[in-house]
Amino acid sequence: MKKLWTVLALVTMLAACSKDEVPLAPQSTPSLAAVNFFDALYNQRDLAVAEDFATGEAKELLEHYGSVSSVQRYVMSQYYDDVHLEVDESSVQPFQDSGDRTQLTMMFDGYHNGDHIEEIREIVLIEYKGKWYVQKILDKRYH
Numbered sequence: 001m002k003k004l005w006t007v008l009a010l011v012t013m014l015a016a017c018s019k020d021e022v023p024l025a026p027q028s029t030p031s032l033a034a035v036n037f038f039d040a041l042y043n044q045r046d047l048a049v050a051e052d053f054a055t056g057e058a059k060e061l062l063e064h065y066g067s068v069s070s071v072q073r074y075v076m077s078q079y080y081d082d083v084h085l086e087v088d089e090s091s092v093q094p095f096q097d098s099g100d101r102t103q104l105t106m107m108f109d110g111y112h113n114g115d116h117i118e119e120i121r122e123i124v125l126i127e128y129k130g131k132w133y134v135q136k137i138l139d140k141r142y143h
Contacts (some may be wrong), residue, residue, distance in 0.1 A: 027053065030102040030125040031087040033132035038106060041068055041076075042083045055126060055133040075137060078119055083110030088120075100127045101135065 027033045033053050040050035045068045054062055065071045072079050091105035101124055108119040124136040 027131035027133065030092060030104055030127075030132045031089065033125055034087055034104060034106055034123055034134060035085050037134045038083075038085050038108070041071060042080050042085070042108075042110070047071070053134055055128065056135040058123075058134045058137055061137070076121070077140070078108070078117065079112045080108065080110040080117065081112050083108050091122075095124045101125065102127075102132070103138075 026036045037050055037053035037058075040046050040053065047062060047066070047068050050068075050071075051059055051062050061075050062071060065074055069079075086107045086109070088105040088107055091103070093103055095101040095103040103122060103124050106121050106123055108117070108121070110117060121140065122138040123134055124138065125132045126135040127133075
């Protein structure tokens with residue numbers, strides 16, 4: 001009887017899982033790669049994880065500065081104690097008419113030392129072997 005309940009429980013769990021519920025891989029889209037990159041920098045505060053989502057110029061910057069705090073200060077010019085990250089999906093577009101590079105706008109909404117701070121940054125991602133990586137963090141347009 002115990003085996004029957006175990007089998008029924010497994011069948012029920014498998015039936016509950018559909019293709020629509022399968023989570024996307026962290027780098028399967030430019031938006032997911034961008035959010036995961038900045039989540040690693042600001043919420044997880046883990047440079048090694050951020051490096052997994054970066055290539056090219058972005059990865060070189062991370063390696064050069066060597067700490068999350070330095071990247072936040074010198075690359076992003078912004079600290080957050082807590083931040084919500086979102087991609088402006090209407091901004092996602094090919095970068096310089098390239099099929100494997102995409103530019104998008106990342107929106108930051110968070111707090112630092114009790115102050116509410118909203119920020120946007122433009123980034124470029126590149127697709128390599130079916131995965132997306134942050135390639136460049138573009139300079140701010142307005143200060």
